[in-house]
Amino acid sequence: MKHSGEAVIVRKTIVSEKIFSIELDCPEIAEKAGPGQFVQVKIPGIQTVLWPRPFSIHDAYEGRIVLFIKKYGRITESLASLPLPQKLFVTGPLGNGFRLSSGLKEIFLVAGGVGLPPLHFLCKKLLADGTRPSAVHFYSGAKSKAELFAHEAITDLGVNYHAATEDGSAGFKGLVTQLLEPDLRGKSGLCICACGPPAMMKAVADLAAGAGHHCLLSLEQLMPCGWGVCNGCAIKIKKTGSEPTEDERGFRLARVCKEGPVFESGMIEWNQI
Amino acid sequence: MEPNLAVEIAGLRLKNPIMSASGCFGYGDEAADFIDLAQLGAVVTKSITPLPRTGHPPPKVAETAAGMLNAIGLSNIGLDAFIDIKLPYLRGCNCVTIVNIAGRTVGEYVHLARKLSEQTGVHALEVNISCPNVEIGGLEFGASEEGTARVISEVRKVSKVPIIAKLSPNVTDIVAIAQAAEAAGADAVSLINTLIGTAIDAKSMRFKLSNKFGGLSGPAIKPVALAMVYKAARVLRIPVIGIGGISSGEDVIEFMLAGAAAVQIGTACFAEPTIFGRVLEEIRTYLRQRDIDDIGTIIGKVGDA
Numbered sequence: 001m002k003h004s005g006e007a008v009i010v011r012k013t014i015v016s017e018k019i020f021s022i023e024l025d026c027p028e029i030a031e032k033a034g035p036g037q038f039v040q041v042k043i044p045g046i047q048t049v050l051w052p053r054p055f056s057i058h059d060a061y062e063g064r065i066v067l068f069i070k071k072y073g074r075i076t077e078s079l080a081s082l083p084l085p086q087k088l089f090v091t092g093p094l095g096n097g098f099r100l101s102s103g104l105k106e107i108f109l110v111a112g113g114v115g116l117p118p119l120h121f122l123c124k125k126l127l128a129d130g131t132r133p134s135a136v137h138f139y140s141g142a143k144s145k146a147e148l149f150a151h152e153a154i155t156d157l158g159v160n161y162h163a164a165t166e167d168g169s170a171g172f173k174g175l176v177t178q179l180l181e182p183d184l185r186g187k188s189g190l191c192i193c194a195c196g197p198p199a200m201m202k203a204v205a206d207l208a209a210g211a212g213h214h215c216l217l218s219l220e221q222l223m224p225c226g227w228g229v230c231n232g233c234a235i236k237i238k239k240t241g242s243e244p245t246e247d248e249r250g251f252r253l254a255r256v257c258k259e260g261p262v263f264e265s266g267m268i269e270w271n272q273i
Numbered sequence: 274m275e276p277n278l279a280v281e282i283a284g285l286r287l288k289n290p291i292m293s294a295s296g297c298f299g300y301g302d303e304a305a306d307f308i309d310l311a312q313l314g315a316v317v318t319k320s321i322t323p324l325p326r327t328g329h330p331p332p333k334v335a336e337t338a339a340g341m342l343n344a345i346g347l348s349n350i351g352l353d354a355f356i357d358i359k360l361p362y363l364r365g366c367n368c369v370t371i372v373n374i375a376g377r378t379v380g381e382y383v384h385l386a387r388k389l390s391e392q393t394g395v396h397a398l399e400v401n402i403s404c405p406n407v408e409i410g411g412l413e414f415g416a417s418e419e420g421t422a423r424v425i426s427e428v429r430k431v432s433k434v435p436i437i438a439k440l441s442p443n444v445t446d447i448v449a450i451a452q453a454a455e456a457a458g459a460d461a462v463s464l465i466n467t468l469i470g471t472a473i474d475a476k477s478m479r480f481k482l483s484n485k486f487g488g489l490s491g492p493a494i495k496p497v498a499l500a501m502v503y504k505a506a507r508v509l510r511i512p513v514i515g516i517g518g519i520s521s522g523e524d525v526i527e528f529m530l531a532g533a534a535a536v537q538i539g540t541a542c543f544a545e546p547t548i549f550g551r552v553l554e555e556i557r558t559y560l561r562q563r564d565i566d567d568i569g570t571i572i573g574k575v576g577d578a
Contacts, residue, residue, distance in 0.1 A: 091544075224343075230297065234331055235331055253331075
């Protein structure tokens with residue numbers, strides 16, 4: 001069974017003005033969590049906001065899970081200002097994460113801003129795995145140095161780490177995809193996993209499609225349930241086959257919470273994202 | 274002594290009065306990651322249509338104050354896939370299964386009812402004549418006494434199991450519609466479906482839903498639902514199943530005091546798939562504290578202010 005119940009925040013760390021991390025004591029989720037999976041988080045006692053908020057799992061260890069959160073609206077602001085100790089209502093682990101074929105040689109992980117957590121978790125799991133790839137390249141992009149996070153944890157894993165900031169305050173000055181592009185030149189058959197803002201993921205998908213690389217993207221969507229029953233988070237994906245339907249439409253839907261959040265980049269209809 | 278929570282609805286003996294609400298619980302299998310389905314009084318599936326339906330394009334949902342809007346558009350796998358794939362699973366769960374059906378024509382309702390009611394493991398049908406999110410069918414029937422009577426009487430003729438008419442609040446007089454359903458042979462009514470609403474984003478100056486309009490659910494609609502349940506239960510001889518913003522044991526008690534013989538939990542189980550166990554425990558505590566030994570004794574017993 002999956003967990004849906006209380007979990008205590010045991011640590012909160014401020015990363016920057018906008019970003020913070022929380023560590024939740026939740027062995028039921030920590031034991032089962034896989035890279036790319038997420039949890040739904042609700043602050044008990046807030047009656048006027050019904051939906052939990054989804055966060056990708058950054059790390060799981062010793063019965064704890066770690067989440068990185070960007071202050072974006074009322075709920076994330078509240079999460080940032082909660083005094084500890086605090087109980088949250090947490091459901092997970094949810095969704096289909098990164099499913100990689102074994103025997104990968106070279107893998108590129110590309111993170112944009114607060115899209116980094118699932119890639120950090122994937123990186124850690126890949127390196128702990130017996131069939132680790134021969135080379136793991138981690139690209140992390142942010143607006144500025146203050147919003148780059150977890151770089152020490154990633155470099156400690158022993159991967160090739162490359163940072164890009166839009167203002168040039170750390171690493172390459174520019175977009176993470178501009179940093180990535182020359183490194184992919186002349187290569188083929190790579191595996192690229194990415195998570196970040198839609199424009200960044202689209203750029204990664206285009207780079208991958210142009211060279212025939214295998215590309216997996218972790219999408220974000222608000223979700224009333226997160227466990228597949230409400231259909232509220234469904235997105236359009238490319239239509240394959242022609243099963244007759246009552247309401248003939250030119251698209252097929254997939255639930256980001258259930259079939260995703262990780263999708264093959266070729267399945268995504270970009271005009272909606 | 275443990276209070277008795279068992280109730281009887283439309284000839285079905287339920288171990289407790291708590292059901293899932295259609296459209297909020299899938300086909301039951303997703304919830305099995307979190308709970309034992311046999312815990313519920315009954316599982317009500319999402320609406321089944323003759324052929325699969327894709328539903329509306331995104332965005333399909335919007336968050337509102339103490340509620341949410343949805344315009345899913347009856348996305349479902351269709352009758353055949355439901356019978357082949359989902360029903361065997363439910364059969365194995367030892368739960369009372371109520372299948373919700375939605376047609377575009379009276380003929381489609383009849384087809385669905387005939388086929389489903391002869392399947393082992395389908396204990397009742399809930400007839401959705403109140404979906405606000407489809408252009409053809411749904412509310413088209415449930416908005417009038419005549420339309421309601423047409424669907425319910427024809428479904429009644431072919432169904433081998435009890436039928437429950439699911440009613441819309443988007444009508445002038447829900448009691449008249451409920452009476453039409455009763456006269457046409459419904460074994461029970463369930464109310465309320467969602468209230469039609471919309472949400473507009475001032476920043477982008479656009480509607481928040483691709484369908485413009487959606488159905489409002491959640492705690493925001495509870496007072497409306499309670500009033501309608503009370504009014505319907507006072508005049509009907511058949512049982513009323515209460516739906517609308519239920520998220521606690523006290524909410525259930527309030528609906529039963531208003532006259533509901535059972536209830537359904539919908540929107541609240543999105544955020545809390547384990548809600549059924551918690552609500553049942555809260556009901557037991559409430560009854561124990563008041564020395565009430567049978568939940569059936571409180572139905573319709575609300576007093577004046």
